[in-house]
Amino acid sequence: xxxxxxxxxxxxxxxxxxxxxxxxxxxxxxxxxxxxxxxxxxxxxxxxxxxxxxxxxxxxxxxxxxxxxxxxxxxxxxxxxxxxxxxxxxxxxxxxxxxxxxxxxxxxxxxxxxxxxxxxxxxxxxxxxxxxxxxxxxxxxxxxxxxxxxxxxxxxxxxxxxxxxxxxxxxxxxxxxxxxxxxxxxxxxx
Amino acid sequence: xxxxxxxxxxxxxxxxxxxxxxxxxxxxxxxxxxxxxxxxxxxxxxxxxxxxxxxxxxxxxxxxxxxxxxxxxxxxxxxxxxxxxxxxxxxxxxxxxxxxxxxxxxxxxxxxxxxxxxxxxxxxxxxxxxxxxxxxxxxxxxxxxxxxxxxxxxxxxxxxxxxxxxxxxxxxxxxxxxxxxxxxxxxxxx
DNA sequence: TATAGAAGTCAACATTCATTGACTTTTTGG
DNA sequence: CCAAAAAGTCAATGAATGTTGACTTCTATA
Numbered sequence: 001x002x003x004x005x006x007x008x009x010x011x012x013x014x015x016x017x018x019x020x021x022x023x024x025x026x027x028x029x030x031x032x033x034x035x036x037x038x039x040x041x042x043x044x045x046x047x048x049x050x051x052x053x054x055x056x057x058x059x060x061x062x063x064x065x066x067x068x069x070x071x072x073x074x075x076x077x078x079x080x081x082x083x084x085x086x087x088x089x090x091x092x093x094x095x096x097x098x099x100x101x102x103x104x105x106x107x108x109x110x111x112x113x114x115x116x117x118x119x120x121x122x123x124x125x126x127x128x129x130x131x132x133x134x135x136x137x138x139x140x141x142x143x144x145x146x147x148x149x150x151x152x153x154x155x156x157x158x159x160x161x162x163x164x165x166x167x168x169x170x171x172x173x174x175x176x177x178x179x180x181x182x183x184x185x186x187x188x189x190x
Numbered sequence: 191x192x193x194x195x196x197x198x199x200x201x202x203x204x205x206x207x208x209x210x211x212x213x214x215x216x217x218x219x220x221x222x223x224x225x226x227x228x229x230x231x232x233x234x235x236x237x238x239x240x241x242x243x244x245x246x247x248x249x250x251x252x253x254x255x256x257x258x259x260x261x262x263x264x265x266x267x268x269x270x271x272x273x274x275x276x277x278x279x280x281x282x283x284x285x286x287x288x289x290x291x292x293x294x295x296x297x298x299x300x301x302x303x304x305x306x307x308x309x310x311x312x313x314x315x316x317x318x319x320x321x322x323x324x325x326x327x328x329x330x331x332x333x334x335x336x337x338x339x340x341x342x343x344x345x346x347x348x349x350x351x352x353x354x355x356x357x358x359x360x361x362x363x364x365x366x367x368x369x370x371x372x373x374x375x376x377x378x379x380x
Numbered sequence: 381t382a383t384a385g386a387a388g389t390c391a392a393c394a395t396t397c398a399t400t401g402a403c404t405t406t407t408t409g410g
Numbered sequence: 411c412c413a414a415a416a417a418g419t420c421a422a423t424g425a426a427t428g429t430t431g432a433c434t435t436c437t438a439t440a
Contacts (some may be wrong), residue, residue, distance in 0.1 A: 003407080022295060025216050029398065029418060039419060044399055100293050102342050103286065105212060112343055120345065137339050137347030138359055144343075145335025149327050152292050153302060153334075155310065157327030168372060170329055176366030182358060193437085194387060219428065229389055234429055 008046055010036040016057040020097040024054055024107045054107055058114050062184055068122040075174055078143065083167035095147040131182055138177035146170055198236055200226040206247040210287040214244055214297045220356035244297055251284055252308040265364055266332065274355035285337040297349050321372055336360055 014036035018027040029050055033040040047053040066077050072170045101111045124136045133139070150158045158166060204226035208217040219240055223230040237243040256267050271277045291301045314326045340348045340356065348356060 007417080014221065023215075023293065026295060028396080040398085041400080041420085042418070044416090050398065052389085093372075096293065099289055099338065103213065103290050104340075105216060115343070116345075131347075133345075133347035134351070134355075134359065135347070137345040137349075138336075138363060140343070140345060141335035141339040142240065142332065142363065143331070143335070144338050145331035146328075148289065148292075148334050148338075149331040151306070153330070155306075155323075155327040155330060157321075157323035157325070158331065159327075161324070165324075165372060169370060172370050173328060173332065173363065173366060176363060180359060180362050183357060197387080218426080220426085230428085231390085231430080232388070235387090240428065 004046065007036075007042060009039055009045065011043060011053065012056055015053050016060070018086055019054060019057055020061075020093050023100040024050075024118050029053075031128040051107070056109070058111070061097060062115060067119070068126050070126065074123065074126060074139075075171070075178065077176060079167055079171050082146075083163055083171050085127065085163055088163070092147045092151045092165075096151060098189070099144065099148060103158060107134070131180070134182060135178050135180050138180055139174060142170070142173040142177045146173065181188070197226075197228055197232060201228055201236065201243065202250075203234060203248055205243050206229070206250070209244060209247055209291070210251075213274065213290040214240075214294050215234050219243075230368065241297070245300070248301065248304050251287060254309065257309070258312040260316065264313065264316060264329075265361070265368065267341060268364060269357055269361050272336075272360050273353055275353055278314060278353070282337045282341045285334060286341060289338060289342070317368070325368050325370050328370055329364060332360070332363040332367045336363065 011032065014032045015027075018032050018035065032053070033043060043053055047056055058090050066072060067074055069077075081091050091148070098111060098115060100178050101107050102115075104111070120136065120140065123139075124132050127136055127139070129135070146158065146169070149155050153159075158169065161169075194311050200221065204222045207216075208222050208225065219233050220230050222243070223233060233240070233243055237246055256262055256263055259267075273330050288301060288305060291297050292305075294301070308328065310326065313329075317326055317329070319325070336348065336359070339345050343349075348359065351359075
């Protein structure tokens with residue numbers, strides 16, 4: 001019917017960038033509307049409010065089908081994505097968005113649940129094997145931590161290195177995470 | 191002189207908890223004052239404003255001298271702290287506070303700089319050895335990521351495990367981080 | 381006890397925020 | 411061409427924020 005889809009798309013684009021860079025609470029609808037060159041009132045009209053707009057951006061954030069593909073090794077998928085500066089920038093933005101909003105009192109629960117349902121649960125099934133739950137948690141921990149240290153904290157040891165060095169660091173940690181074996185025999189003495 | 195030190199202390203205590211749990215921007219001075227049973231105006235009077243109060247809480251956040259002590263192994267210090275549920279709760283709160291505020295447009299720069307100056311720079315010197323910068327970054331990444339996955343994301347594989355299991359997971363990742371050796375020979379094939 | 385200064389209280393301020401309703405412009409359909 | 415619906419504009423509202431200044435109460439000292 002209407003041609004308001006363009007307006008909706010502009011709003012979602014501006015909202016995505018704003019929410020990802022500054023977090024939900026620190027982003028004002030007026031700013032989003034200004035960037036999108038759209039009146040503020042249309043946000044409440046089209047998306048029902050700030051929360052509705054955020055939900056609309058969330059659905060597209062966690063779209064990473066290759067990670068769960070049974071044909072590919074998740075480790076290689078991750079390394080490949082992080083080694084390429086272009087895709088790494090996008091992926092790091094997604095992680096930053098998770099980190100910034102996972103504790104927000106208004107949208108934290110939504111972010112955590114969406115992440116678990118759309119990414120982590122399928123990934124756990126994909127990883128499989130014994131203690132898949134444990135190794136998945138360590139896997140995610142490494143990815144989150146590495147992205148934070150690299151982009152947010154900007155430690156030189158990970159932020160000011162060549163892409164292939166960063167890829168090697170990441171591979172080292174990811175493999176360590178997935179190779180964790182918690183057996184009663186205590187293979188690696190502690 | 192005055193007896194206002196009690197009021198200052200109550201404000202700092204309430205502010206620390208509030209800032210650490212909800213982040214800087216999502217915390218209102220009125221809430222802090224209410225928790226501390228103190229009038230709001232005294233915050234601006236004693237600390238100059240919201241930012242001043244936040245700075246006051248920051249100075250005590252990064253106090254962890256054992257981590258840099260030349261007598262102790264940083265790995266053991268970390269594991270010991272994380273394995274004990276009591277000290278782990280505090281440490282995890284500190285990390286959550288870092289994560290929540292490191293990207294804040296108002297206090298992010300302050301948090302990052304303070305963290306680097308008071309903790310990371312000395313820790314890098316303590317670690318030493320070749321590629322200390324790289325290994326430090328990986329070390330921090332593991333700690334940040336693990337804490338986030340455990341407390342913030344609450345993945346069962348790290349959040350619903352016995353403390354000693356969590357300690358083993360953490361030791362596994364930390365040692366992998368510090369044992370990273372980026373040589374041209376490419377020791378560990380991928 | 382009287383008094384100066386600290387400590388604490390209260391109300392108001394200017395801003396910013398999300399949201400709403402009435403209004404105007406544009407596009408569509410007969 | 412014209413009415414009806416969609417799309418967009420504008421102003422206002424109520425709530426919440428940090429901050430300020432005037433006021434009152436307490437406390438220590440002479």
